[in-house]
Amino acid sequence: MKVVVIGIGLIGGSLAKDIRVKYPDARILGIDKDASHQQEAKELGIIEGKASYEDLVNAEVVILSIPVDAMLSELPRVLNHIGEETLVIDAGSTKAEICQQVEDHPNRRNFLSCHPIAGTEFSGPSAAHEGLFEGKTNIICEVEKTAFKLQERGLELFRKLGMRIRYMNPESHDKHIAYVSHLSHISSFMLGKTVIEKEKNERDIFDMAGSGFESTVRLAKSSPAMWTPIFEQNRDNVIETLDEYIQNLQLFKQKLQDEDYPGIYKEMDNTNRIKSILEGIPLNKS
């Protein structure tokens, strides 16, 4: 199987590593606009070498794992270069604008729109690791628009990687993912900002930081280059989640100001059921 990975970072690199294990005869080439990433990925054995756009015509699988703004121009370009039997998979964290962008592309049937919900706060080829996708969810959008044979190839690949598949339309994906992913990132970034701003002498305060703080602020290590275009493409949904989040924080603050401690207890008690919710589902653990 000939595979070309475009964007050899955490997601693209991890996919390449798993494909190497699951398809021992796969030939995996890479394209990355960052020459040092390209070089690093080769040195780490993630890719065998550099691909060009001329290689796409013979590829069986092309994986696009690049920031979602770059995706808007790169995906049509890739679809222009592929062969009739090439499957193109994306891994974007937003889906509506990307799907719209190639809606009328003559090779739309070669594209399977995916969001593998996996990752860490780290990025680049060195962050790639085997088994990242095992047990994780892969959201597939507009599956009906992909050629049946190519759907099958994609599903077989994800099955081998150990992923659970969920089908959604792009608009539902973007709306829901704003709650369970995009809002978490903003809450974490702003928490980090609030604490950093407060303390001139960082050493003092961070000496007091425990695992709880580390956990809530972990996502503030994420890449701005990846996340800015996600927030841009999912702007309306993200603003809605932010409105509700801010409102809930203000309500909590009001209860504190009113010294309504039974009310504060109740707020936390009601939310405690997040415990059983998270336990009850096969969570995408890191």
Place this chain on the structure above:
Amino acid sequence: MKVVVIGIGLIGGSLAKDIRVKYPDARILGIDKDASHQQEAKELGIIEGKASYEDLVNAEVVILSIPVDAMLSELPRVLNHIGEETLVIDAGSTKAEICQQVEDHPNRRNFLSCHPIAGTEFSGPSAAHEGLFEGKTNIICEVEKTAFKLQERGLELFRKLGMRIRYMNPESHDKHIAYVSHLSHISSFMLGKTVIEKEKNERDIFDMAGSGFESTVRLAKSSPAMWTPIFEQNRDNVIETLDEYIQNLQLFKQKLQDEDYPGIYKEMDNTNRIKSILEGIPLNKS
């Protein structure tokens, strides 16, 4: 060494377990107002048996690990019952009100005011585990008010548990801890609330939740009985942190509304240094 642990939950139970390892001849008794906790702690081998207040007079170490509201009445009561050579240690997450409460107690010199920054989102005797305090920070307040000999006994205990000691006054403790701990809990609880509220069909949305969401929402599993009185005692500081946090979220939202994406990038880029800050300190890992 005779030890009495009052409140045999996550913190008290973990301290008891470590003491058993580090002081093999220690006799550890417990007091818990919850009879089932008392029983469970005995069955788990955390304590040898039940103590009464009459046992305190002969105890060398008394550990108070109970919610901070109960602490206000329990600490003076304990100080009333102890012997001249008894060291009393608390583990409260707030310090100012507790220290104030016993400021003029005739046995103030027997008390060492502590906040071991360790824990998980779980509670009760079954959550207790050995080694919880290894490498963690213990904040000690008003050390000068504790008898020198008893300070030594306390420090020796914490040294054996592998803790790093930091000295602070209670007001600074409460101010700083509001940022690195209390605010994290509220941001996490309100994030959980916002997401739960949104989705009638929980299964759908939580199926999409990844490790990032789990990480930011982890603290929303915490005990309301423990946290309500913490927020009550540290109300002014917590309101201040909430104000700043909400303001930063509103600013972020405004930038989204204005489509100021370079500004959003910058916000995240500036906060990314949380990475090196957290790496640069011996963090209290769970």
